[in-house]
Amino acid sequence: MRAIDLSNVTWRKSSYSNPDGGACLEVADHIPAVVPVRDSKTPERGAVLFGLGAWASFLDALKQS
Template identity: 60%
Template sequence: MRSLDLTAATWRKSSYSNQDGGQCLEVACGFTAVIPVRDSKNPYGPALTFAADDWSSFVSAVKDGSVGD
């Protein structure tokens, strides 16, 4: 598998992220086939990538409450 260059990626995190003690994820914007995700406390650490469809399904499940803590 080819490595994804994230050096110029624009990262964003939820506006709710400061409400939970800093345990946040950031998502890189501008990618279509994959969604890069990283730990906001370790911005120079590794990022995980998820297929866009899988990430969308995960986010939907979190929003509707079918994914627990």
């Protein structure tokens, strides 16, 4: 597996995040073949990488809930 450098990506908060400092996810766009996701309160812990298909399934499930 190849290493993915996330040091210069632009992170954006989820539109479902709590604006008062609660549970916040950040997502980085435009990374080939993966979607990095991290906790905005503890970005130093790193990111979880989702494949594009898994991420699309996750978003579809959110839309149906």
